[in-house]
Amino acid sequence: MGTLPRVVVTGIGAETALGHGVSALWEGALLGLSAIRPVTRFDTRRFHARQAALIDRERGPDGAELETLFARDAAVEALASCPDFGGGRAGIAVGTTLAGNGALTEWLAERTGGAGALSRGDPGALSRDLAHRHGARGPVSTVSVACASGAAAVGLAAEWIREGHATWVLAGGADAISPFVFSGFDALRALSMSVARPFDVARDGLTLGEGAGFLLLEEEDQARRRGASILARVAGYGSGSDAHHMTRPDPEGRGLRRAVETALLQAGRAASDVDFVSAHGTGTTFNDAMEEAALAHVLGARARTVPVNGIKGAIGHTLGAAGALEAILSALVLARQRVPPTAGHAKSRPDSPLWVVSGAPLSPERPIAVALSTSSAFGGTNAALILERA
Numbered sequence: 110m111g112t113l114p115r116v117v118v119t120g121i122g123a124e125t126a127l128g129h130g131v132s133a134l135w136e137g138a139l140l141g142l143s144a145i146r147p148v149t150r151f152d153t154r155r156f157h158a159r160q161a162a163l164i165d166r167e168r169g170p171d172g173a174e175l176e177t178l179f180a181r182d183a184a185v186e187a188l189a190s191c192p193d194f195g196g197g198r199a200g201i202a203v204g205t206t207l208a209g210n211g212a213l214t215e216w217l218a219e220r221t222g223g224a225g226a227l228s229r230g231d232p233g234a235l236s237r238d239l240a241h242r243h244g245a246r247g248p249v250s251t252v253s254v255a256c257a258s259g260a261a262a263v264g265l266a267a268e269w270i271r272e273g274h275a276t277w278v279l280a281g282g283a284d285a286i287s288p289f290v291f292s293g294f295d296a297l298r299a300l301s302m303s304v305a306r307p308f309d310v311a312r313d314g315l316t317l318g319e320g321a322g323f324l325l326l327e328e329e330d331q332a333r334r335r336g337a338s339i340l341a342r343v344a345g346y347g348s349g350s351d352a353h354h355m356t357r358p359d360p361e362g363r364g365l366r367r368a369v370e371t372a373l374l375q376a377g378r379a380a381s382d383v384d385f386v387s388a389h390g391t392g393t394t395f396n397d398a399m400e401e402a403a404l405a406h407v408l409g410a411r412a413r414t415v416p417v418n419g420i421k422g423a424i425g426h427t428l429g430a431a432g433a434l435e436a437i438l439s440a441l442v443l444a445r446q447r448v449p450p451t452a453g454h455a456k457s458r459p460d461s462p463l464w465v466v467s468g469a470p471l472s473p474e475r476p477i478a479v480a481l482s483t484s485s486a487f488g489g490t491n492a493a494l495i496l497e498r499a
């Protein structure tokens with residue numbers, strides 16, 4: 110067997126509550142802005158929590174669901190520098206947690222819209238829509254492993270390229286918030302009564318968000334032949350299960366540890382190589398403590414010297430899009446050598462093993478060459494991506 114192709118990121122696109130496009134995400138994150146606001150899209154009076162990071166958008170004229178509109182916009186941005194994308198060597202991998210639930214719950218409540226409404230309630234409609242729009246005739250898949258879906262989709266796309274199934278893949282995730290989604294998290298008492306505070310001493314729950322993030326992954330040789338600008342390399346991916354509890358993570362973070370260790374192994378990297386962590390950082394008591402334990406175990410004494418960002422204080426927990434958006438943030442940190450502050454984070458616990466960047470952007474003294482992006486989900490699914498500076 111020959112050397113496996115190296116996978117690079119040559120395009121990124123984002124749609125978040127901070128605004129349209131990657132620039133809005135990056136600039137808002139650098140300023141430490143938060144897009145969390147009182148919910149006005151639907152009535153929250155029957156819920157305990159009242160806030161989320163929602164995008165001011167209405168359903169499309171073709172009846173497309175919000176998450177489909179978010180995905181379309183982010184995909185167009187990610188492919189802006191690649192007009193030739195498409196054909197039998199082009200793939201689509203989309204991660205989502207609950208895409209289509211808005212249409213489905215409306216149909217269940219009103220029994221209107223017929224077969225069209227039911228077809229929009231299929232999570233797989235997202236990947237099919239993008240494949241149709243961009244002429245992708247290679248592998249197409251929808252990944253749904255709760256809040257690790259976006260990262261898992263990026264990992265799957267990289268594997269397709271390494272194994273020769275595709276030359277380039279549009280990979281990412283998208284989700285939108287509906288009353289059904291909001292009520293589910295609210296019933297679990299998982300939502301913050303104010304705003305998400307990742308890894309903060311006063312954290313009291315997550316805040317929901319919505320949006321989409323997509324990355325164009327391709328073989329490095331092809332990217333260089335076509336003169337593409339390379340943002341980063343996707344060097345490793347790993348997944349690990351807690352097998353512990355349906356909603357509460359393993360306190361020792363063993364599933365996440367396995368995911369990170371697998372990603373490092375695939376990348377041919379040691380934990381001592383990690384220069385930055387884009388953490389899952391939901392702002393819940395259990396998840397943040399689990400992630401602290403897992404990262405402390407993997408990074409050892411270096412955990413206190415590696416800068417960490419958690420983006421959910423800025424854009425909320427975007428569910429299936431979260432891992433993809435955090436991979437995008439990692440690629441930007443590698444390319445621009447700045448670490449945004451963690452919105453919502455003011456003070457860490459005295460015994461916290463992590464260095465959470467807060468207050469102002471960080472320009473590290475040591476060059477950031479390797480980034481670790483982590484994702485965790487209900488059911489105990491964990492995912493990790495290793496990205497390298499191009």
